[in-house]
Each structure stands twice: as structure tokens, then as C-alpha cells.
Amino acid sequence: MSMGRKDSTERVAIACQGGGTHTAFTAGVLKRLLAEERGGYEVVALSGTSGGAICALLAWYALLLKEDEEADAKEKAAELLDSFWKKDISARSFDASVLNNSIVWLNRASEATIGVPVSSPYHLPYYPFSPAHWQNELRRMIEKNVRFEEIDEELVKPSSPRLFVSAVEALTGEFRIFRSHKPDEDRGAEGFVFNDRRDDGISVEAILASAAIPFLFEAVRIGEGVYWDGLYAQNPPIRHLTDLNPNEIWVIQINPEEISKEPKTTAEIWDRRNELAGNLSLNQELAFVRRMNELIRNHGIEKPIIKVHRIEMSLPLDASSKLDRSPGLIEKLMNHGEEQAALFLESSRKLSVLERAWEDKDVEAVMGLFAEDATIGFALSPDLSAEEVRYRGKQQIRDLVKRGLKNNLRIEQARDHRIVAEEASCWLLVSADRLRTPAKGRAEAVVREDRIEALTFRPLNEEAMNGLQALAGP
Numbered sequence: 041m042s043m044g045r046k047d048s049t050e051r052v053a054i055a056c057q058g059g060g061t062h063t064a065f066t067a068g069v070l071k072r073l074l075a076e077e078r079g080g081y082e083v084v085a086l087s088g089t090s091g092g093a094i095c096a097l098l099a100w101y102a103l104l105l106k107e108d109e110e111a112d113a114k115e116k117a118a119e120l121l122d123s124f125w126k127k128d129i130s131a132r133s134f135d136a137s138v139l140n141n142s143i144v145w146l147n148r149a150s151e152a153t154i155g156v157p158v159s160s161p162y163h164l165p166y167y168p169f170s171p172a173h174w175q176n177e178l179r180r181m182i183e184k185n186v187r188f189e190e191i192d193e194e195l196v197k198p199s200s201p202r203l204f205v206s207a208v209e210a211l212t213g214e215f216r217i218f219r220s221h222k223p224d225e226d227r228g229a230e231g232f233v234f235n236d237r238r239d240d241g242i243s244v245e246a247i248l249a250s251a252a253i254p255f256l257f258e259a260v261r262i263g264e265g266v267y268w269d270g271l272y273a274q275n276p277p278i279r280h281l282t283d284l285n286p287n288e289i290w291v292i293q294i295n296p297e298e299i300s301k302e303p304k305t306t307a308e309i310w311d312r313r314n315e316l317a318g319n320l321s322l323n324q325e326l327a328f329v330r331r332m333n334e335l336i337r338n339h340g341i342e343k344p345i346i347k348v349h350r351i352e353m354s355l356p357l358d359a360s361s362k363l364d365r366s367p368g369l370i371e372k373l374m375n376h377g378e379e380q381a382a383l384f385l386e387s388s389r390k391l392s393v394l395e396r397a398w399e400d401k402d403v404e405a406v407m408g409l410f411a412e413d414a415t416i417g418f419a420l421s422p423d424l425s426a427e428e429v430r431y432r433g434k435q436q437i438r439d440l441v442k443r444g445l446k447n448n449l450r451i452e453q454a455r456d457h458r459i460v461a462e463e464a465s466c467w468l469l470v471s472a473d474r475l476r477t478p479a480k481g482r483a484e485a486v487v488r489e490d491r492i493e494a495l496t497f498r499p500l501n502e503e504a505m506n507g508l509q510a511l512a513g514p
Contacts, residue, residue, distance in 0.1 A: 051344075052081045052288050053281040054099075057322060058090025058271050059251070059294030060362030061129070064370045065353045066095040066292045067121040068377020073290070074099060074117040076385060084284045087204035087277040089270035092292070093250040095181065096276075097242070098124060100203040100220070101186050104195050120185050125374060127180035130367045175248065175257045182244055191242065196220055196234040202284065203242055204277045206270030207249040210259050215273040217280060220244035239263040256363075274319055278325035282332060288347045288392075289329065290384075292377075295319050296352065307358065314359040345399055347392065351384045353377070391485055394492065401445045407438055411491040416440055419498040428496065 054073065056066045065376070066088075074083075084105060088096030102117035156266040222235035237240040239262060249267035259266045295318035303312040326348055329366055333345050355376055361369065390512045397405035416437055417430040431440060486494040506507035 050081050050287040051084045051285065052290060053085040053087070053097070053284060053286040054083060055276040055278050055281060055289060055291045056086065056088035056092030056096045057276050057292060057294045057318065058088070058092040058250070058269070059318060059353075060091055062294045062353065062357065062362050062369065062373060063095055064125045064129075064373035065294060065377040065380075066092055066353075067098075067303055068374035069292045069351050069381040070095055070377075071118050071121055071374070072101045072378040072381035073385070074102065075114045083201050083203040083280050084286055085204065087206070087281060088250070089206045089273070089275040089277070090251045090253070090451065092276050093205040093247055093270065095121065095122065096203060096205070096283075097247055098185060100201060101191075103201050104191070121374075122308075124181060124185050125370050128184065128317065129365055130370050158426050171257050175252075178251065179248060181245055182247055186244075188244055192232040193236070198224070198231065198233050202232070204280050205242065205246050205250045206274040206277045207246070207252070207260075207267040208270065208273040210254075210266045210268045216240065216249075216265065216267065217274070217277055218242055218250070219280070223497070228400050237344030239265070271318060271321075273321065275321045275324060276325075278322070279328045282329060284348060285344055286346060286351060291320075291322070291326075291350045292349065293322070293350050293352045295322075296354070304356060304501070305327075311359045314362075349384070349388055351380050353380070387487070394485070398445070398450075401439055403445065406441050407434065409492050410434065410437055411488075411493050414492055416492050417494065417496040419496065421499070 054070070056063070056070075057066075074473075075146065086096040086100050088094070098120040099117050102120055105116055198221070200220070205218040207216050207218065208214070209216055213259065218240050219235055221232040222237065222241075224231040224233040240246075243262075245260055245262050249262060250270040252260045252267060253257070253269045253271075261266055262265070265417040278289060278291070297319060299315075303309045329346055329348055335341060338345050353373075353376065355373070356430055394409050395410065396407065412434065412497075414434075414437060415430050417428040417431045419428045431437065481497055481499040483498075484494075484496045485492055
């Protein structure tokens with residue numbers, strides 16, 4: 041399956057963060073990404089946790105069917121994702137709606153008073169609150185859309201995209217990755233074939249284990265293991281994706297990195313705690329990628345620099361809504377996912393060219409991306425109202441580009457990916473590894489008609505302020 045916005049094919053891995061019902065957003069993102077028809081991207085792997093694992097499974101299965109049956113992966117992926125989220129998970133009937141609203145209300149009430157859900161799944165044996173019943177329902181929904189009995193070595197070829205699903209062993213604390221491929225001794229170090237092992241292969245039990253939220257479901261037993269939700273392990277798995285040497289990793293992120301005000305009420309504190317817990321392992325995984333990139337740059341290792349891009353959900357929703365299966369919310373989340381994916385594809389099509397040219401230290405390629413009357417600005421303070429030093433015109437920009445490349449200024453998308461549709465604006469990470477402590481800042485690019493009209497740098501720490509002052513100076 042190819043997709044994208046460049047002339048040459050790039051290897052892409054997609055990682056799907058977990059987040060309960062909020063991962064309907066992920067379904068919308070995947071629908072849009074897999075519908076891309078311009079060519080240029082090959083999806084080499086998907087990974088996921090909890091609801092993200094279900095979405096990754098459905099997309100992976102669609103790609104397998106495309107390989108095997110010459111089916112349309114775009115249409116198959118849309119069919120599977122819509123079927124699961126809009127028909128199966130969605131509380132469409134009157135009885136399901138009443139039950140859904142009751143569960144969400146009870147969860148919000150318990151969080152607002154004591155900060156944790158009031159029930160244990162081992163203490164609610166009776167329908168309609170029986171965890172075993174709903175876990176079996178989830179199994180039925182997954183198996184309705186994915187024919188696991190047909191996932192074998194005939195369908196999963198050595199060249200097929202790989203799938204990684206995370207869970208945690210509740211008793212030992214061991215992180216567990218369930219995977220679609222295993223090493224094959226006959227094929228050498230690079231050879232992988234379909235993983236048919238019961239204890240760590242892709243199965244409906246592995247997906248249920250990744251989605252076994254402790255306060256909702258009993259732990260899932262696979263072999264000798266007792267597994268809980270992958271939120272407590274790798275959310276989502278990323279470092280395993282680097283073994284495939286992708287050019288880019290796209291992270292579909294549910295939990296926001298930043299919020300606008302201090303949490304003070306019990307419910308607000310609970311929500312923020314939930315978000316931070318969901319992002320903790322994600323940022324540790326991404327720190328591994330950044331460190332690996334620095335080793336590649338500094339030691340001349342023959343591996344591609346891996347660009348990481350995030351597609352973030354930006355709807356303001358509380359933690360309890362992760363249990364809300366109302367059709368309106370699911371529709372809203374999926375539509376938002378498609379919109380964010382479309383903006384991501386359009387903006388990254390333009391700005392990834394700048395990243396690649398900058399990484400190659402190609403001054404002429406970088407200059408070719410700027411409009412004739414483009415400007416570069418430096419805000420020498422993190423304060424948004426700080427006065428900017430701004431330069432205009434190709435010659436001044438050329439001098440600044442040369443100075444930045446000489447000082448090993450790096451530009452790569454990291455924490456944020458905030459996009460303004462009309463101007464295709466993106467926030468990027470800026471770091472200079474010539475300093476003892478890397479400078480960290482933001483760069484906002486305003487792009488119109490495939491040319492950068494304005495590029496503004498803003499520091500986030502003292503080292504960045506010193507570095508930008510040196511670049512902006514005479």
C-alpha cells in the first residue's frame with residue numbers, strides 16, 4: 041500500500057495510541073491515511089495499544105487482504121473501521137443508550153468524589169454490568185470483522201506489513217509485545233516469517249489483553265501470562281518499529297501534551313492524571329528514537345534518520361468520555377480524525393521537504409523552498425509578546441540558513457503539530473546539538489502555494505535563547 045506526497049517511496053510506520061472510545065479518532069485518521077492515492081509511501085508496520093490496537097489490527101488486516109486478493113485496501117479499511125466503530129461499538133439501540141449513559145454518569149460521579157472508579161470487574165458478575173459479558177461482546181465484535189482463522193503463512197508473507205500490539209503482565213510487570221512476524225533462521229538476520237506462536241502472536245486474545253482496562257475487564261490469560269491493558273506498558277509500541285528502518289513514524293495521539301489551565305477540581309485532576317499516564321510511555325519511546333537519530337548523525341551509522349510526526353486529537357473531552365459509546369460522539373471523533381489526517385498530509389507534504397533538505401545540509405534545496413519576499417524571524421524570548429528580529433529577502437535568508445547549518449541547527453517535528461488550514465502552519469522542534477544542552481524551541485512555518493512565506497523561531501529554554509541570539513546577530 042503506497043500513499044503520500046513525495047516523488048520517491050518512503051517507508052512509513054504508524055503507531056496508534058490507546059484511549060478507549062476516543063480511539064474512534066484513530067479510526068478516522070487511518071481511514072484518511074489509507075485512502076491517500078498520490079503514491080510515495082509504503083506502510084511497513086502498524087502498532088497499537090488498547091483501542092489503538094484494535095484500529096491497527098483492522099487496518100493491518102485490510103492491507104493483508106489487499107496483498108492476497110488484490111482488494112482495494114482503501115475501501116476494505118474504511119469498511120472494517122466503520123463497521124467496528126459505527127455499527128458494533130456504537131450504543132445505537134434504546135437499551136444500549138440508557139446503559140451507556142448510566143455507565144458514563146456513574147464513572148463521572150465517582151471520579152468527582154473519590155477520584156477513582158467505584159467498581160472492580162471481579163465484583164460485578166451480573167448482566168448488564170458483567171465484565172465477562174462485555175469482554176465476550178468485544179471478542180465477538182473483533183472476530184466479526186477479522187477472520188483470525190485465515191491469518192496464516194499464506195496470508196501473512198515475509199514482505200507483508202508487520203503488526204505490534206502491547207500489553208503488560210499484571211503479576212510480573214513485564215512488558216509484552218504480540219507481533220505478526222518472527223525471525224526465520226533460514227532467512228538470516230533480516231528474515232522474518234508469519235508468527236504462529238500462541239504466546240506472542242497476533243490473536244483475538246492478544247487484542248483483548250491489550251484492551252483489558254483493569255477497572256473494566258478481568259485480566260486476559262495467554263499461556264502462563266496474566267495481562268492488562270498496554271497503557272501500562274508501551275502506549276503505543278514505537279521502538280520495535282525502528283527495526284524496520286522506516287523513514288518516518290506517524291504517531292496517532294489521543295492524549296494532549298499540553299493543557300491551558302491548572303487542574304483544580306477532583307475531576308480535572310483525574311482527567312489530567314489520565315492524560316499524563318497515557319503519554320508517559322509514548323514520550324519515553326520517542327526519546328529512544330531521538331537518541332538513536334543522534335547516534336546515527338554523530339557516528340555515521342548507515343541507517344536512515346527517522347522523522348517522527350504526530351497526528352493529534354484536539355477535541356476537549358474528559359477521561360470519562362473514553363467510556364462513552366454514544367453514536368454522536370463516535371461520529372464526531374471519526375470525522376475529526378479524517379480532518380486532522382487530511383491537514384497532516386497536506387502540511388507535511390510541504391514541510392517534510394524542508395526537513396529533508398535541512399538534514400542533508402543542502403543550502404540550495406532549502407533556498408528553493410522560500411518565496412522571493414519570504415521572511416525569517418527570531419523571537420528572542422519565550423514570551424509570545426516578545427519583539428521579533430525579522431529578516432526579509434533571499435540573500436539575508438541564505439546567510440541565515442548557512443549560519444544555521446554551520447551551527448548544526450536541527451529542525452524536526454516533535455511535540456506539537458498544530459495546523460491552521462488556511463496557512464498550513466506547523467509547530468516544529470528546533471535543537472542545536474553543538475551546545476552542551478540541546479537548545480529547544482519552536483518554529484512556525486507559514487506556507488502558501490508550496491512556498492514558505494514566513495519562518496519564525498521561538499526559544500523554549502536558555503540555551504535556545506543564546507543560540508538564536510547568535511544566529512540572529514550580525
